Amino acid sequence: MEPPKAPSSIQKGADATQSAVFSRLTRITKRSDFIQASKAMRFGVKGFLLQARNRNDNDECIRVGFTCSKKVGNAVARNRAKRRLREITHLELVSSAKKGWDYVLIGKKEVTASRDFRKLRDDLKYALLKVHK
16 A cells, blocks of 8 residues: 655645755764864854854755753743744755855853844854855
8 A cells, every 4th residue: 555645735835845945954962073173163053052063075965963061941942942043954054054064053041032033043153154254
């Protein structure tokens, strides 16, 4: 038995476009990749700290990782900060990032979870411009 196929309207709609765009973004999960990113370029903005590293490989994907230590707050504040960081990367990183780079966003104490969302997005745009200069 085969599973039912999705209607063609779903495959050709906005979902197909979004999945094609987000297919370039992959998540950093290995500790060694986080450590390599920490030894590369850093740029701090009011909402978070951005670490960026050129992998110098032929891989086209953009990798991104998120970190929020216990200094950010309790579990609720850390999870909120990470959710906000994930959302701004989905909105801004796809258009502004360079292929073959790793990006790690580190949440800041009491700021990442409570900063205005537009300002957080602007922070990411500004940090990417500075890192790629």
